Amino acid sequence: MDFLHRNGVLVIQHLQKDYRAYYDFLNFMSNVGDPRNIFSIYFPLWFQVNQTVGTKMIWVAVIGDWFNLIFKWILFGHRPYWWIQETQIYPNHSGPCLEQFPTTCETGPGSPSGHAMGSSCVWYVMVTAVLSYTVSWMDRFSTTLHRHAGGRSI
Ligand SMILES: O=P(O)(O)OC[C@H]1O[C@@H](O)[C@H](O)[C@@H](O)[C@@H]1O
DSSP, X not given: OHHHHHHHHHHHHHHHHHTGGGHHHHHHHHHHTOTHHIIIIIXXXXXXXXXXXXXXXXXXXXXXXXXXXXXHHHHOOOOHHHHHHHOSSSGGGOOOOOOOOGXXXXXXXXXXXXXXXXXXXXXXXXHHHHHHHHHHHHHHHHHHHHHHHHHHHO
8 A cells, every 4th residue: 555655645746846837727627626616606507507417416416425435434545645744664754745735634534535536527517518518509500500501592
């Protein structure tokens, strides 16, 4: 397990160091996809626009959180931020320094990440809804164009 955590820490360091320029973008994506927004913002809004998408949002929140809880109970994983303080594999306090953010300051088990699971579900539902709306709008638009073009040629 230490091997896995150690490599996880390396990945985090790589992201925090080499992708600093994308911080604002990644933070924005992460905040928009935050599953807590489902109940207060996305469900009420989407339910007005499209009941199917609104209902999907609620199911994503309920089922996603339920699965996350079950997986957390099974895996009961360390969070990298506290694992580097507790592990003995870095000699003489030479452990790496990881930057923390408000969303990473959680106290429960860290694996799998509820934020990552929830955010990806939120983004998946929203992106597929917008894509299918765009495709059906384009279909209707091209049908109207054909009708007009056909009407003119008769
Ligand atoms: O399991 P993780 O990755 O620490 O994320 C859990 C947190 O993820 C956040 O997105 C939710 O808003 C919190 O309510 C939740 O506690």
